[in-house]
Amino acid sequence: xxxxxxxxxxxxSLGVDNRKLLMWIxxxxxxxxxxxxxxxxxxxxxxxxxxxxxxxxxxIPLTSLSTFVLLMSSLxxxxxxxxxxxxxxxxxxxxxxxxxxxxxxxxxxQVYEFRHFAHVGLNLGTNQFGASFFVLTGFHGLHVxxxxxxxxxxxxxxxxxxxxxxxxxxxxxxxxxxWHFVDIVWxxxxxxxxxxxx
Amino acid sequence: MEHQASAxxxxxxxxxxxxxxxxxxxxxxxxxxELWLSYSGLSHGLMISLLLIFSAMKFIIVVAMFMHLRxxxxxxxxxxxFGFALASALLxxxxxxFNFDETRSLFQxxxxxxxxxxxxxxxxxxxxxEGPADGGALLVKGQPVAEYFSSTCAGCHGQNREGVVGPAxxxxxxxxxxxxxxxxxxxxxxxxxMPAWGATGLSDADIDVLVTFITTVEP
Numbered sequence: 001x002x003x004x005x006x007x008x009x010x011x012x013s014l015g016v017d018n019r020k021l022l023m024w025i026x027x028x029x030x031x032x033x034x035x036x037x038x039x040x041x042x043x044x045x046x047x048x049x050x051x052x053x054x055x056x057x058x059x060i061p062l063t064s065l066s067t068f069v070l071l072m073s074s075l076x077x078x079x080x081x082x083x084x085x086x087x088x089x090x091x092x093x094x095x096x097x098x099x100x101x102x103x104x105x106x107x108x109x110q111v112y113e114f115r116h117f118a119h120v121g122l123n124l125g126t127n128q129f130g131a132s133f134f135v136l137t138g139f140h141g142l143h144v145x146x147x148x149x150x151x152x153x154x155x156x157x158x159x160x161x162x163x164x165x166x167x168x169x170x171x172x173x174x175x176x177x178x179w180h181f182v183d184i185v186w187x188x189x190x191x192x193x194x195x196x197x198x
Numbered sequence: 199m200e201h202q203a204s205a206x207x208x209x210x211x212x213x214x215x216x217x218x219x220x221x222x223x224x225x226x227x228x229x230x231x232e233l234w235l236s237y238s239g240l241s242h243g244l245m246i247s248l249l250l251i252f253s254a255m256k257f258i259i260v261v262a263m264f265m266h267l268r269x270x271x272x273x274x275x276x277x278x279x280f281g282f283a284l285a286s287a288l289l290x291x292x293x294x295x296f297n298f299d300e301t302r303s304l305f306q307x308x309x310x311x312x313x314x315x316x317x318x319x320x321x322x323x324x325x326x327x328e329g330p331a332d333g334g335a336l337l338v339k340g341q342p343v344a345e346y347f348s349s350t351c352a353g354c355h356g357q358n359r360e361g362v363v364g365p366a367x368x369x370x371x372x373x374x375x376x377x378x379x380x381x382x383x384x385x386x387x388x389x390x391x392m393p394a395w396g397a398t399g400l401s402d403a404d405i406d407v408l409v410t411f412i413t414t415v416e417p
Contacts, residue, residue: 025277028282036288082210
């Protein structure tokens with residue numbers, strides 16, 4: 001009788017779901033990945049011999065807006081998880097969709113920013129600032145892109161085979177962890193790269 | 199249905215939709231405060247401290263409430279803190295390593311040189327006594343040439359001019375015509391990391407001094 005209702009809850013010796021554990025281990029390693037990139041940025045940003053320099057080019061108001069968009073995507077993501085955990089499928093789908101849209105919106109800001117920088121003469125090879133800036137924010141953007149694909153696959157999965165029900169809420173929960181992590185990385189990047197003056 | 203709801207009771211955090219929305223608003227407000235701070239004109243140290251505190255608050259709120267660590271297994275919290283602590287240690291170590299590098303060249307490119315401390319070292323260089331090639335007596339932009347080289351060129355060419363990213367710049371390694379070196383400093387080398395220093399305000403006289411320095415003074 002319990003088998004039918006709890007197909008997802010495998011018993012594990014740690015008492016936590018393996019998928020969730022895997023995601024947390026992955027995120028812990030991602031801390032180091034971004035820690036390295038942020039360190040590199042901090043070390044290199046003041047060493048450019050030629051411009052454009054960070055103060056000439058970074059657009060704080062515009063990036064605040066994209067930061068806001070990403071923060072709100074975290075809110076919609078957590079509401080999607082809420083919907084999944086409480087069996088409210090309609091809410092979950094709507095919120096997943098909203099999260100995807102906001103994620104794409106954030107990427108749109110980033111594409112605009114990168115194109116603008118290239119237009120005024122900053123690219124990966126221009127100077128130390130350009131190299132470390134594009135590698136750091138580019139990898140973050142890549143993570144957002146992967147997150148968007150991840151969420152789209154969840155959304156499609158929830159539409160097929162009678163949906164991602166409550167028992168499968170863990171899939172949404174795990175995707176949510178990834179998404180929020182990408183958001184907190186941006187919280188740090190926004191402060192370190194954009195807000196703190198060089 | 200009810201059976202499932204009670205069975206899952208412990209699996210989801212007790213936070214309500216309303217609370218999530220309030221948390222979202224709080225995060226947005228903190229971001230606004232940060233934006234204001236970055237334009238507030240507060241002193242550098244205070245502003246950076248406040249910015250770091252506010253972003254740490256956002257970070258913790260998202261991890262604790264949105265990622266549910268506050269209500270989830272402690273194992274996840276420990277794992278994440280472990281990764282985060284390693285990353286922080288790495289960041290601090292790397293920055294300390296580059297900041298306190300004995301050559302000090304990497305961080306001094308645009309900052310004025312510390313007035314008193316650098317002088318004795320340059321005096322020592324100049325005591326080789328080669329008349330006009332005395333590195334201590336020649337000035338570039340008002341600085342002794344050795345000091346200028348140390349703060350501006352050494353990042354790529356090495357503190358002892360031994361060559362790092364850029365080539366070695368010692369009398370032994372520079373057998374070409376002075377005009378070539380003058381042109382390289384003034385106009386840069388297209389396709390390489392060597393910038394055109396003439397365009398950044400280095401005068402011809404300054405460049406002459408640098409050419410004399412690298413072609414005649416032993417490091």
